Amino acid sequence: MNLENTQVQMRKGILEYCILHIISRGEVYASDMIDELTEAKMIVVEGTLYPLLTRLKNAGLLEYKWVESKSGPPRKYYTLTNEGTSFLNGLTETWNYLVQSTEMITNRSKATF
């Protein structure tokens, strides 16, 4: 039972939320997402991101189109479907709710209990 493992567990589900949010702002491909996640200090590796994108696409939340690149192989540029947009709205609510619940617990001091 180490901290690193718990960090991984904490990230579960949240990453999905972040990815959907990033895509909601405009067409992006995998490396764009990794860049932005890394910038926000949310480290993600390829082996996590690509399967996640495939899962979201198969679930009908995302769609992509191939776009040729000037410097390398073609890229999959993703966008949200209507279903993906409404799913993201649900996730946003869930996340806000969860943060609120957690704060309600962690902000309760010993004295007031």
Place this chain on the structure above:
Amino acid sequence: MNLENTQVQMRKGILEYCILHIISRGEVYASDMIDELTEAKMIVVEGTLYPLLTRLKNAGLLEYKWVESKSGPPRKYYTLTNEGTSFLNGLTETWNYLVQSTEMITNRSKATF
């Protein structure tokens, strides 16, 4: 891929953090914890909590003592070990970090990107 499942995923790891925090504020047994979690709208069932407590105890983060009850079988009252306290500190940092990262992504509007 439904919302309910993602809610479950989002809760992973966070629950552990909340439990440790609740115990850090004073001796409690399982039902106390469920009450407080329920009050904070973080629904948890017995089948989740008890194995979690056992896991944390086996990891050396918790210890308990049996206390007889006036109305039912004896109860396990939990407290944090020193190791548990420092683990909780690590988790607190991790959680705050994660919230901050998530906000950095979700508060970035389409316009500024």
Place this chain on the structure above:
DNA sequence: AATAGTACTTGGCTATACATAGTACTTTAT
């Protein structure tokens, strides 16, 4: 033609939350 870089894919592993069923003890009702 060979090497390096970029983009995407796949299979296996681990750990958590949950559903479900079960054990054990105490109190209450008949």
Place this chain on the structure above:
DNA sequence: ATAAAGTACTATGTATAGCCAAGTACTATT
């Protein structure tokens, strides 16, 4: 005294997300 209801804890099996690691495929550079 016995049965029923309630409380507290235990055990087993399932699903899924994130990660590691290896691999495929295409492009650009040398």
